[in-house]
Amino acid sequence: MKYAFPIVIVVLVVAGLLAVLLSSKDGGAYDLSLAELLEDPSQFIGREVRVNGTIEKNSFRERKGEGDKIDIEFAINNVEGQRLLVRYHQILPDAFQEGREVIVAGKLQDANTIDCSRLTVKCPSKYKDEKTADAKKWEEYRTTFQSGERVEESRGTP
Numbered sequence: 001m002k003y004a005f006p007i008v009i010v011v012l013v014v015a016g017l018l019a020v021l022l023s024s025k026d027g028g029a030y031d032l033s034l035a036e037l038l039e040d041p042s043q044f045i046g047r048e049v050r051v052n053g054t055i056e057k058n059s060f061r062e063r064k065g066e067g068d069k070i071d072i073e074f075a076i077n078n079v080e081g082q083r084l085l086v087r088y089h090q091i092l093p094d095a096f097q098e099g100r101e102v103i104v105a106g107k108l109q110d111a112n113t114i115d116c117s118r119l120t121v122k123c124p125s126k127y128k129d130e131k132t133a134d135a136k137k138w139e140e141y142r143t144t145f146q147s148g149e150r151v152e153e154s155r156g157t158p
Contacts (some may be wrong), residue, residue: 034078039110050105057098095121116138
C-alpha cells in the first residue's frame with residue numbers, strides 16, 4: 001500500500017500526457033504563407049490550414065447555392081502573384097473589400113482551392129497615416145537644419 005499513491009500519480013501524469021498528444025495530433029491547423037502552401041499543396045489537401053493573402057481585385061463572385069445556402073468565391077494572392085481560390089459559405093465581414101489583407105482558415109480541397117470556415121479581414125492601421133505624416137515632418141526638420149537654414153523667431157521686441 002505504501003506505493004499506491006506514487007503509482008496513481010504516475011498513471012495520471014501518463015494518461016494526461018497521452019490525452020494531450022492524441023488531441024493535438026490532428027486537431028490543429030497549419031499556419032502558412034501563400035507561398036509555403038503553394039510550394040507543395042499536395043501535403044495539405046484535406047487538412048485544416050490557415051493562410052494569409054490579399055483579396056484579388058475583380059475575383060469576387062456569388063455562386064448559385066442550394067436553397068438559402070450562401071456560396072461565395074474569391075481569390076487571394078501575394079506579392080509574387082501566386083493565387084488561391086477561396087470558397088466561403090457565410091455572410092461576409094463588414095470590412096471585406098478587394099485589395100485588403102485577409103486570413104483564411106479552412107480545409108484545402110485541391111491544389112488551388114480552400115473551403116473557408118473562418119475569414120478574418122485585416123483592417124488598415126489607423127496609425128499608418130500618422131506615421132507617414134511624422135516621417136514627412138521629420139524629413140522637413142532634418143533637411144532644414146542640415147542646410148543651416150533656420151527660421152528666426154520674433155521675440156516681441158523691435
